[in-house]
Amino acid sequence: MAGKLTDVHIKNWVKAGEAVAKSDGDGLTFKLSASGTASWTLRYRFSGKHREMTLRR
Structure with missing residues (x-):
């Protein structure tokens, strides 16, 4: 599923109400708790160090 996080997928996961964590394969991950x-988590590298940024709703 790399690179295929779509609005339709996310809406279906939210509607199902189950915990899920799906990645686009390029450092972006969508997580939904039960x-x-x-939340969205972006993993990246800056100045040779691994970093992570998370946005929650």
């Missing part, structure tokens, strides 16, 4: 908390 309680309905959604």
